[in-house]
Amino acid sequence: MTEYLSSPLPSTSRTELRQLVRSQLQALLEQGNLPGAKALLVPVQAPDAAEAIEGLPETLQVIAFRLLPKGEAIEVYEYLDSSVQQALVQEFKRQEVLDIVDKMSPDDRVRLFDELPAKIVTRLLEQLSPLERQSTALLLGYEPGTAGRIMTPEYISLKESFTVFQALERIRSLAKYTETIYYLYVTDAARCLTGTLSLRELVVAQPQQTIGEIMTRDALSVQTDTDQEEVARLIQRYDFLAVPVVDTERRLVGIVTVDDVLDILEQETTEDIYALGGVQSDGDNYFQTNLFTVARRRVVWLFVLLLTNTVTGTIIKAQEELLQQVVTLAAFIPLLTGTGGNVGAQSSTVVIRGLNTEDIRLKEALRIIRREAIAGILLGLILGSITIVWAYFLQGNLMVAIAVGISLLAIALLASVSGSALPFLFRSLGLDPALMSAPFITTAVDVLGVLIYFSLARLILRL
Structure with a gap:
């Protein structure tokens, strides 16, 4: 089993394997075969073991987790x-909780504490x-x-006066207590x-070099109050594995690692997608949020x-008289508004x-709006014809x-301009363009x- 899991597999095979582990694990637990369940879990990688446990009924999750050895349980948790x-x-x-929480990395522990009631956090x-x-x-x-x-x-910090040999000795003694050893940070007497x-530069250097x-x-660094999304963009831009975090006095207080950045990017992307749909997530898991809370958040824009x-x-x-004379005009209203909404949604x-990826900036607003307006005209001409x-x-x-046809051209132009202009407007006002743009478009x-449709119809039909 271990050899099979460690060999390279296509993503589809890995998915099937995870599903197989989860179904077998549940079957073994329901049968009361705890030794078999433990033998199944132990060789599985921590992320896959966590996914298998999450897929179990709540009554079996605790049992499955208790079967893990303590060292592996902390990683899976x-x-x-x-x-x-x-x-x-x-x-x-209490002691079982404490053993796990105490061994967690501080940033993961903080994420857990953010979700727990205050009394439990205080006790822990x-x-x-x-x-x-x-x-x-x-x-x-x-x-x-x-x-x-x-x-x-x-993290591991070094002094400029250390030799390469001394630095390697320090890394050996601290490696198991740190998040990463691939980047090392040099500080002065004031921890600045x-x-x-x-680590590559250190290994290839001569032992006597300082x-x-x-x-x-x-070196590039971020402040403690830097927005997490900006930190993620910095790591992504420069392909860092970690970036140092300093306070207002340039003292090193921590590092942000690439695995945290992946979580941030997923979280921020999810929030943007929810916002585009007019759903305020507030960072919560939407599918585990109370239904009344879900309804309260969604009803605002729906209203x-x-x-x-x-x-x-x-x-x-108000156009009842016109519609009575040319009833067929009413049949095309959904087509026009629907197409216009789609064009506006694409532009926005x-x-x-x-804006979120910083591929474009506020100062480029006029150029982008003009570009989208031309795109709207082209789309209008094609669809209108x-x-x-x-x-x-x-x-x-x-x-x-x-x-x-002419109304569709005008509406496509309107939708493209509003879809591209409103995000810039809301960003300049300090508002979330993703959340605000959809209802206004x-x-x-x-x-x-x-x-526009009825005005053009009156003009063309001379009514």
């Missing part, structure tokens, strides 16, 4: 979803070893979503960051859209994503078909699109 972690904490005896903090309690308290003192909150204080050094001779000075549709309905009612999506032919084929009225396309 860090990969579990926060809701499962909380459930396990509630079930374990009191029982931690002095060193771990100090590390955790340090991280809990920073604002959520900042480098200080996600950093780990477990003066440079960085990679750290000051081989280190890189003026805005409800009002928009009411306004659109009022405009259509690319602009919002560009097809619509004229289709509308004439359906209704047999050339003037109505021309009115629909819908409003602009629905209300103004219907007005």
Whole structure:
């Protein structure tokens, strides 16, 4: 089993293997075959073991977790979803919880504490070893979503006067207590960051050389209050494995590692996707959030859209006389507003994503809006031409078909401009463009699109 798991497999095979482990694990536990379940779990990699435990019924999760050896249990616990972690904490005896929490890395421990009730956090903090309690308290003192909150204080620091031989000896003695040894950090007597050094550079240097001779000075770093998304972009941009975190006095207080950045990128992307759909997640797992909370968060923008549709309905009612004369005009209203909404959503999506990845900036707003306006015209010409032919084929009225086609051109232009301009506007006002743009684009396309349609229809049909 171990040999099979450690060999390279296609992603589909790994998925099938994880599903097989989970189903077999549940079957063994339900049969009461604990030795068999333990033998199945032990050779499995920690992330896969965590996924298998998460897929079990709650009553079996605790049993499965207890079967893991203590060292492996700590690693598996860090990969579990926060809701499962909380459930396990509630079930374990105090000492069992303490053993696991005390061995967790400080940044993972802080994430767990963020999800737990305050009373449990206080109790666990009191029982931690002095060193771990100090590390955790340090991280809990920073604002959520900042480098200080996600950093780990477990790093290796060196002095410029150390020789390469002395540095290697220090690494050997501290390696098992640190998050990573691949990047080393050089500090002065006041713990201020003066440079960085990679393990590669250290290994290839001569034993008698000093750290000051081989280190890189003026190293990139982030402040404790730097937004976590900016930290992620920095690591992504420069292909770092870790980035040092300093306080206002340039004292080194921790590092953010690439595995934390992957979690951040997933979290931020999820929030942006939710926001584009008008759903406020507030960082919670949407599918584990109370349904009343879900409804409260989603109803805000749905209510805005409800009002928009009411306004659109009022405009259509005001054109009752025109519609009575040319009833076929009503048949194309959903087509126009739907197409306009889709064009606006496309423009806003690319602009919002560009702003989030910093591919585009606020100062480029006019260029981007102009580009999207031209794209809207091209899309309008293509779709409008097809619509004229289709509308004439359906209704047999050339003037109505021309009115629909020209209206689609105008609406596509409107949707492209509003879809690209609104994200820039909201970003300049300090608002989340992903959350704010969708309902306003819908409003602009629905209300103004219907007005444009009826105005052009009156003009072309001379009514």
